[in-house]
Amino acid sequence: MSQGRPNGGWGWCVVMSGFLVSFLIDGVKYSFGMMFIELMDAFKGSKGQTSLIMSIQVGAMLLAGKSSSFMMMMIHVHVVVFYHFGS
Secondary structure (H helix, E strand, O other): OOOOOOOOOOOHHHHHHHHHHHHHHHHHHHHHHHHHHHHHHHHHHOOOHHHHHHHHHHHHHHHHHHHHHHHHHHHHHHHHHHHHHHH
């Protein structure tokens, strides 16, 4: 009896892409302090306006996680994922 790969071997691609997305987003979040002065100069904004960029990004990420998990509990997981990638 031969057991093949249950998902055709795509599992590691999903794991690697999830890692890369987390790595890039967390890298931007944690290095925002180093880019802060450059962003202030580039956009000619105040400290409050420039820091609002990261506040919106973190808030949007946290709200997207809550709303997508709620939709996955109310609807089926596949419907939510396919709707997201289909649009």
